[in-house]
Amino acid sequence: MRPHSGIRVLSRLPEAWRQPLAVVGGVVAVAWLLIAAAAPLLAPHDPLAQDLPRLASPGPGHWFGTDQLGRDILSRIMYGARVSIPLTLLLVVLSLLIGGALGACAGYFGRWVGEGIMRLADLVFAFPTVILAMVVAAALGASLTNAVLAVLIVAWPSYARVTRGLVLGMREREFVLSGRLLGFSAWRSLRVDVLPNVTGPILVLATLDIGTALLLLSGLSFLGLGAKPPSAEWGAMVASGVEVFDSWWVATFPGLAILTVVLAFNFLGDTLRDALDPRTARAIKERAL
Amino acid sequence: MSQPSAPSDSPAGGTAPRRAARPGALNNPLARFLLRRIAVAVLLGVGITLVTFVLTNLVPGDPVTANLGQRALGDPAIVAQFRAEHGLDKPLPTQYLTYLGGLLHGDLGMSQQSHRPVLDDLAEFVPATIELAGGAIVISLVAGVAFGVVAALRRDRLSDQILRVISLVGISVPTFWLALVAFYVFFFRLQITPGSGRIAPDMSPPPDVTGLYTVDAALAGQWDVFSSAVGHLVTPALVLAAYTIGLLTRFTRSAVLEVLGQDYVRAARAKGLPGRVILFRYVLRSALVPIITVAGLAFGSLLSGTVLVESVFARPGIGQYAYKSATTLDLPAVMGVGLVVGGVYVLINLVVDVLYGVIDPRVRLS
Numbered sequence: 001m002r003p004h005s006g007i008r009v010l011s012r013l014p015e016a017w018r019q020p021l022a023v024v025g026g027v028v029a030v031a032w033l034l035i036a037a038a039a040p041l042l043a044p045h046d047p048l049a050q051d052l053p054r055l056a057s058p059g060p061g062h063w064f065g066t067d068q069l070g071r072d073i074l075s076r077i078m079y080g081a082r083v084s085i086p087l088t089l090l091l092v093v094l095s096l097l098i099g100g101a102l103g104a105c106a107g108y109f110g111r112w113v114g115e116g117i118m119r120l121a122d123l124v125f126a127f128p129t130v131i132l133a134m135v136v137a138a139a140l141g142a143s144l145t146n147a148v149l150a151v152l153i154v155a156w157p158s159y160a161r162v163t164r165g166l167v168l169g170m171r172e173r174e175f176v177l178s179g180r181l182l183g184f185s186a187w188r189s190l191r192v193d194v195l196p197n198v199t200g201p202i203l204v205l206a207t208l209d210i211g212t213a214l215l216l217l218s219g220l221s222f223l224g225l226g227a228k229p230p231s232a233e234w235g236a237m238v239a240s241g242v243e244v245f246d247s248w249w250v251a252t253f254p255g256l257a258i259l260t261v262v263l264a265f266n267f268l269g270d271t272l273r274d275a276l277d278p279r280t281a282r283a284i285k286e287r288a289l
Numbered sequence: 290m291s292q293p294s295a296p297s298d299s300p301a302g303g304t305a306p307r308r309a310a311r312p313g314a315l316n317n318p319l320a321r322f323l324l325r326r327i328a329v330a331v332l333l334g335v336g337i338t339l340v341t342f343v344l345t346n347l348v349p350g351d352p353v354t355a356n357l358g359q360r361a362l363g364d365p366a367i368v369a370q371f372r373a374e375h376g377l378d379k380p381l382p383t384q385y386l387t388y389l390g391g392l393l394h395g396d397l398g399m400s401q402q403s404h405r406p407v408l409d410d411l412a413e414f415v416p417a418t419i420e421l422a423g424g425a426i427v428i429s430l431v432a433g434v435a436f437g438v439v440a441a442l443r444r445d446r447l448s449d450q451i452l453r454v455i456s457l458v459g460i461s462v463p464t465f466w467l468a469l470v471a472f473y474v475f476f477f478r479l480q481i482t483p484g485s486g487r488i489a490p491d492m493s494p495p496p497d498v499t500g501l502y503t504v505d506a507a508l509a510g511q512w513d514v515f516s517s518a519v520g521h522l523v524t525p526a527l528v529l530a531a532y533t534i535g536l537l538t539r540f541t542r543s544a545v546l547e548v549l550g551q552d553y554v555r556a557a558r559a560k561g562l563p564g565r566v567i568l569f570r571y572v573l574r575s576a577l578v579p580i581i582t583v584a585g586l587a588f589g590s591l592l593s594g595t596v597l598v599e600s601v602f603a604r605p606g607i608g609q610y611a612y613k614s615a616t617t618l619d620l621p622a623v624m625g626v627g628l629v630v631g632g633v634y635v636l637i638n639l640v641v642d643v644l645y646g647v648i649d650p651r652v653r654l655s
Contacts, residue, residue, distance in 0.1 A: 130596045225616070
């Protein structure tokens, strides 16, 4: 990676956008954000109103069917976007900030602080995410906020690891060393020379992590450790479909909502990673020769 | 932990001087390697129990309210008895040290929920999960590596694009939802797979040797039980494998592409070796090192997935046990699960490291 490759990555973005997968991912992601923003305008019914026939199969008036309480599933999915998507984005930003800061400190200052932070990260890694999140969520009490907190606890270490690795590699680079020789303080060097060069890869990680975070969050809700009824949360909606197995639409459509959001961000992240990954970039260059 | 991809801590990487040989048994690289591993495992065990212990004690939840019924809670005598029975009336550090002391004797404590030793519970539930996760990792390795190789060899063609979408769908699909859909379609609608549980409800489990129904049934020669156990395993294992297949496809593809660009592969091709020989002897062998690393990490995510898959397919495994213990704040049980899983993690890392040596002589026990 060359100095200030963060900016280089940005200049390579238009190329990435020409990838069909990235375009599809971008369009779907934007569509979901719009749905979340405009749910009250778009939704044909009140998501909590129980005034439709119960367990009606998909058809005119209720295109995704109704659930066992006579609520319109399409409207609930639209309102569900306002629950899941903002929380997931908040979750990823928070774990990026916490994990990134800890990882940068561990990489730049090294030794005891760094070792301590990384061993803590190892410990979290050794626990399967769902089980640790489950323990935290159960201990704190089942609620959506606590589920977010639980996911946060299992999500920060991957940022810490990646940031530390990148900072470690950057610390010994000539332009960083010459900055230090010119009298930059450790903090200034970290802020001015190191961090701008590691943001690109970390943002790609964050894009890919949006999907993971949403899967984990809705998984906790599915297990009954997140959103409480009557809240229109997608994981909890899938769980309510388990009780009425014959009525396939109750579980299917909320699940598809989760799948499309996660897929959209993974399409985006995967393309961004290709634009970034020096190995792949080199392979493309070789082919061009 | 062993993260071969992470940059080394040594300054100015690559030219770090070799450490001077130490005297005694530590001189033997194998002994040193194993000692380090055992130390890591012990530390990890202490860490896992400590984290679980602190987490479950610092937070507002109370195992007494989680385990006793509403009526029993009103009776101070019953509450006091429950606390005394499980040592909850002692100071926290004492509770933890008592637990560690028991651990040294192989005593994982009593489950507050099943009223049985945690060790017995684990012995009952772990084999079901081993079958499930083992089946899933085999499926993922075979399918993931095959898909990845095909994608790399046909790079940027249609098949590569299709495999890319398939692998991305694999890592994006919610496991619990896929489990439901598979159960609905294959069992409920098409009726081509058996339903929930580990074997057909009218069968009795095979004589207990390993706890793995498939192995035990084969050992006892009960082939109807064997086929029932395998049949009950296929759908959940496939569902569980969806994520890791996607992951391994992506990593195999980039690992193979990386190797394909190397000079020695070009040389092998130039001297006219058949494609099959190049692929298996030159490309796949080098590409396997990063693939094995990812597969080791993927096993962790498989164990996470078992919680959700076991809950949908009603397989009595460690995932379901973990769920029940976590929701009732059954501390000894949660710590027991944590220890088993942490142990598996250490073991997998060991296997991965040994496999490195087998695949790549350059890293043999270095």
